[in-house]
Amino acid sequence: MKAGWSTPMLHVGSVERSIAFYRLLGFDLVDVEGPQGCLGWARMRTDDGSAIMFLLAEEGVRVDPEKQGILLALYTPDLPALRAQLITAGVHAPKIEHPPWMPSGHLFLRDPDGYGVGINHWSDTEHDAWLQDLEKKRAAGRIP
Numbered sequence: 001m002k003a004g005w006s007t008p009m010l011h012v013g014s015v016e017r018s019i020a021f022y023r024l025l026g027f028d029l030v031d032v033e034g035p036q037g038c039l040g041w042a043r044m045r046t047d048d049g050s051a052i053m054f055l056l057a058e059e060g061v062r063v064d065p066e067k068q069g070i071l072l073a074l075y076t077p078d079l080p081a082l083r084a085q086l087i088t089a090g091v092h093a094p095k096i097e098h099p100p101w102m103p104s105g106h107l108f109l110r111d112p113d114g115y116g117v118g119i120n121h122w123s124d125t126e127h128d129a130w131l132q133d134l135e136k137k138r139a140a141g142r143i144p
Contacts (some may be wrong), residue, residue, distance in 0.1 A: 007043070008070060009053040010115055013063050017112045018054040024089050025074060025082070025117075027052060050074075065114040072117045076110035079105040079121035102126070 019029060019042055027044035034040035034056070045051040055061045068138075075081045079096055086093040086109075096105040105121035109118045120126075137143045 005051075007051040007053055008072065009041075009055050009062050010065075010070065010111075010113065011057045011061075011068065012054045012113045013052045014112070015056050016044050017125060018042070019044065021091070022089060023053060024086055025119075026076075029113050053097045063113045065110075065116070068115070070115060072111075072115065075118060075122040076119060077117060077122060079107065082119065083107060096121075 001068070004137060008036075010018070016037070017031070019039075022044055026046050027050075030043045030045050030051075032039050032042045033095055038057065041053060041055045043051060043053045061082070083093045083096060091109065093109055094107055096107050097104055098104070104118045104123040104126055108116060108118050111117055134143070
């Protein structure tokens with residue numbers, strides 16, 4: 001027996017606000033629970049099967065993303081276009097950086113509750129380098 005279909009679930013101050021933000025990143029709404037205007041939880045997904053859930057924090061509980069210890073890593077084939085889309089929608093999206101670990105581009109922003117969202121430009125160059133690295137690790141016996 002195995003467990004699977006791991007889905008991050010974030011405590012949020014407003015499920016509706018989180019849905020609106022993550023729609024800008026390409027997530028589609030799959031399911032919700034609770035009355036309109038006061039949803040208790042929601043599940044969203046992308047075309048590639050990635051998923052995320054939002055759980056409304058209990059009344060009086062302050063959402064503190066620093067204590068949750070989660071950082072979301074997302075990938076896009078066109079980071080400049082996604083950044084422009086976010087800016088058009090009124091989201092503060094910082095300039096694209098090009099760190100050594102993601103030379104095609106990376107930007108880091110915060111969702112409406114303060115959770116860290118790193119968005120990486122995953123180009124053919126990164127993908128090909130990753131595949132080559134996997135082969136080296138397999139040859140060295142580091143991964144099956």
